[in-house]
Amino acid sequence: MKQSSYFIPTMREVPADAEIASHQLMLRAGMIRQTASGIYSYLPLGKRVLKKVEEIIREEMDASGAIEVLMPAIQPAELWEESGRLGDYGPELMRLKDRHERDFVLGATHEEVITSLVRDDVKSYKKLPINLYQIQTKYRDERRPRFGVLRSREFIMKDAYSFDTSKEGLDVSYQKMYDAYTRIFKRFGLDFRAVEADSGAIGGTDTHEFMVLTEVGEDTIAYSDQSEFAANIEIAPVHVNYTKSDETEEALEKVETPNVKTIEDLENFFKQSSDRMIKAILYTVNEEPLLVLVRGDHEVNEIKVKNLFDKGVVELASPEQAKQFLNCETGYIGPIGLPSDIKVVADVAVQYVVNAICGANELGFHFQNVNPERDFTVSTFTDLRLIQEGDPSPDGKGTIRFAKGIEVGHVFKLGTKYSEALGANYLDDQGKTQPMIMGCYGIGVSRTVAAIVEQSNDENGLLWPKSVSPFDIHLIAINVKDEAQLKLADKLYDELRANRLDVLYDERPERAGVKFKDADLIGLPIRIGVGKKAAEGIVEVKVRKTGEMLEVSVAELNETIQTLISKL
Ligand code: ATP
Ligand code: MG
Numbered sequence: 001m002k003q004s005s006y007f008i009p010t011m012r013e014v015p016a017d018a019e020i021a022s023h024q025l026m027l028r029a030g031m032i033r034q035t036a037s038g039i040y041s042y043l044p045l046g047k048r049v050l051k052k053v054e055e056i057i058r059e060e061m062d063a064s065g066a067i068e069v070l071m072p073a074i075q076p077a078e079l080w081e082e083s084g085r086l087g088d089y090g091p092e093l094m095r096l097k098d099r100h101e102r103d104f105v106l107g108a109t110h111e112e113v114i115t116s117l118v119r120d121d122v123k124s125y126k127k128l129p130i131n132l133y134q135i136q137t138k139y140r141d142e143r144r145p146r147f148g149v150l151r152s153r154e155f156i157m158k159d160a161y162s163f164d165t166s167k168e169g170l171d172v173s174y175q176k177m178y179d180a181y182t183r184i185f186k187r188f189g190l191d192f193r194a195v196e197a198d199s200g201a202i203g204g205t206d207t208h209e210f211m212v213l214t215e216v217g218e219d220t221i222a223y224s225d226q227s228e229f230a231a232n233i234e235i236a237p238v239h240v241n242y243t244k245s246d247e248t249e250e251a252l253e254k255v256e257t258p259n260v261k262t263i264e265d266l267e268n269f270f271k272q273s274s275d276r277m278i279k280a281i282l283y284t285v286n287e288e289p290l291l292v293l294v295r296g297d298h299e300v301n302e303i304k305v306k307n308l309f310d311k312g313v314v315e316l317a318s319p320e321q322a323k324q325f326l327n328c329e330t331g332y333i334g335p336i337g338l339p340s341d342i343k344v345v346a347d348v349a350v351q352y353v354v355n356a357i358c359g360a361n362e363l364g365f366h367f368q369n370v371n372p373e374r375d376f377t378v379s380t381f382t383d384l385r386l387i388q389e390g391d392p393s394p395d396g397k398g399t400i401r402f403a404k405g406i407e408v409g410h411v412f413k414l415g416t417k418y419s420e421a422l423g424a425n426y427l428d429d430q431g432k433t434q435p436m437i438m439g440c441y442g443i444g445v446s447r448t449v450a451a452i453v454e455q456s457n458d459e460n461g462l463l464w465p466k467s468v469s470p471f472d473i474h475l476i477a478i479n480v481k482d483e484a485q486l487k488l489a490d491k492l493y494d495e496l497r498a499n500r501l502d503v504l505y506d507e508r509p510e511r512a513g514v515k516f517k518d519a520d521l522i523g524l525p526i527r528i529g530v531g532k533k534a535a536e537g538i539v540e541v542k543v544r545k546t547g548e549m550l551e552v553s554v555a556e557l558n559e560t561i562q563t564l565i566s567k568l
Helices: 021-028 044-063 077-083 111-121 167-187 263-270 302-307 319-326 348-352 417-422 445-455 483-498 512-522 532-536 554-567
Strands: 032-036 039-042 074-076 095-097 103-106 130-139 154-164 192-196 207-213 219-224 230-232 253-256 278-285 288-295 314-316 343-347 356-359 365-370 380-382 400-415 425-427 433-435 437-444 473-477 503-506 526-530 538-543 549-553
Touching: 021 032, 021 445, 039 044, 044 130, 044 154, 044 167, 044 445, 074 077, 077 103, 077 111, 077 417, 111 130, 111 154, 111 417, 111 437, 130 167, 154 167, 154 445, 167 192, 167 207, 167 400, 167 437, 192 219, 192 400, 207 219, 207 445, 278 319, 278 356, 288 319, 288 348, 302 314, 343 348, 348 380, 400 417, 400 445, 417 437, 437 445, 473 483, 473 512, 483 503, 483 526, 483 532, 483 554, 503 512, 526 554, 532 538, 538 554, 549 554
Parallel strands: 192 230, 288 343, 343 380, 473 503, 473 526
Antiparallel strands: 032 039, 074 103, 095 103, 130 154, 154 437, 192 207, 207 400, 219 230, 219 400, 253 365, 278 288, 278 314, 356 365, 400 437, 425 433, 526 538, 538 549
16 A cells, blocks of 8 residues: 555644543554544544454354354334333433334344344254354443543444353353454454453353453453452452451440541541441432441442342432431441431441441531441341452452453353343244343454554554554655665565565655654554665665564565564
8 A cells, every 4th residue: 555645644742632542542543533422433544453353353253153144233122122121221322213203222232133133033943053243333322432442432343142042052152252252362462361240159150351451441350369260340259257356345436526527537537447447328229228338448349239139220329319318418427326218238347347437427426336236237248349459369269469451352141031031932852932042242343453552552653463453564665756765665565565465655755754753653563664775675674563673685575574474
């Protein structure tokens, strides 16, 4: 591709609204442009990378036995009514009407469509198992679209859905996807980890997230320093053998604590450590109050709270609701002397505190020498807190450490949720009707591009891994006014392409400095500079990633390039 007639609008300045490296670099290298908040156009370089990423995904999906289809982005709302998700999915689901006032949604995901498709065309166990996938645009009206295409409102996803006749069959389909994902993310050269995202038992394999490890990740991974345990902190169970100290229980005492609101304030005021405090946070479950207690040095895990309630909508109460239910400001909430209609649940650790400190439900007052069960009652003590660094690993081996990750893929055992709701049944070998057993498997294709950029850059720009680089080689005619240089560069352009290499050829009438800066920014793995020694048949080869520079004679160029590429 000749750069003078191509479209790579690079930028020198770091765009002010781009906070993280991948977003900045994708804009600066001319890969993407924002069309509206969370909605992007892919320019030629971005599109090329996307295509390579898609091709690798396709190869591995096909190799795993999955079959490609393409479903519509626009879906009838009735299908979502049938599955029961039209309400549940909430404002992330983009909704629209056609000219006949019929309701539609823009596909945020495709369980409904695929299940109805398979329901109508697969009737017998003889046609199962089957795994269908697509690479398609998805729409989610994210509350906070950010970081460029990492969290956007329109994005490209590979989604696959497996249909089996037994749980064991699903296990096999799931494992095939897990293995395919491992191969895919390895081919992208990513540093990643598959982590448990199961809300059930430890060691459960019902769902895994594939996380690219990077500081800017929105997810936190809890992993053991001594075993294979790794889970999203959202779900990581806490298994600690707490013990009660043998201190005698002192008499409950109300203390005036003006302007003492936070745990830190309390530590300073009472000269006690935060593990002797009880933090009370007011939630609402279907608008009814729920008080959640954790120890002062712990944080509530909202997902664990939500999991206590099958169908309820659990939300953090607003300061106004705190006033309404407790007649109190949030900084002073506590479990003692509550109105009888307020339900209290607590994390296990709370059961073991002795002579603790908590809010008194009165502005400017706290209680000290609080002892659970003596001074207040709790309907359930259970695991409700976030795991922390330093906690024992829940599998009993080692200590928990944290890492940040970007979720690029997700494999999930659905079971019969959608097949039952939508009636996707088959006849088994006895002629009996059974619901199909499903799994679903997603890869954020556009997010993966950003994740690769996030892990492959330096201060000068991108460092493409060979497998997804938009071109293999950046050929630069350093001074196009010099006839020998231009002539040799033109010749090499033809020869390299004849050797099946993808070449971006910079023959623009720009200064050398501009060209080199752009080349570093764009970050193709190998750069060939045709400069002053062109007349002697010598060119300069640079490996972008290592900075290695070689002077190579034209006669040896092909061999040198092949060797360098094989090492990438
Ligand atoms: P997240 O927790 O990041 O919102 P999710 O759990 O909603 O992700 P899934 O529904 O499992 O995501 O979607 C499958 C994959 O699609 C994710 O693993 C992720 O890579 C990608 N993805 C999800 N939401 C977005 C988005 N807003 N922008 C880009 N990619 C996304
Ligand atoms: Mg999401």
